[in-house]
Every structure is written in C-alpha cells, then in structure tokens.
Amino acid sequence: MGVQSRNPDGDTIVVTKSDDWYVAKDEDTGVASQGKTKSEALVNLAEALELAERPVPEEDDVEEESTAPWL
Secondary structure, three states, X not given: OOXXXXXXXXXXXXXXXXXXXXXXXXXXXXXEEEEOOHHHHHHXXXXXXXXXXXXXXXXXXXXXXXXXXXX
C-alpha cells in the first residue's frame, strides 16, 4: 500500500515500496520515478517532473517520415 500526500501546489503524490525500491508517482501527470530511499524517490520525481514540463524546441522536431517498419 502506498502513502499519499499533497504537495504545496495541491498535487497528489503516491509513494509505494516494491522490493528494494521506493516508487514516487504524481497522480495528476502520471510521471513516476524511483529510488533506494523515499527521499531519493521524491528527489528523482521532482527532477522527472521538471524535465517533463520542458517544451521540445522546434528545431528538434522530426519532419522526415520514419523508415521504421512498425510506423
């Protein structure tokens, strides 16, 4: 069973333990991360949330068609 808490912004964060790892998940965005300790999982989640919020620069957009057989 996980522990739910709300951060100051009102977002719900759920922390669970699976085997030797803690998993922290932001329920609003679906972004999750893990760590060996609860603190490490929360720090990693904060970093993952920051990365998820960054816009992709337009010059990185792919305009060529993929040659991958599954697309």
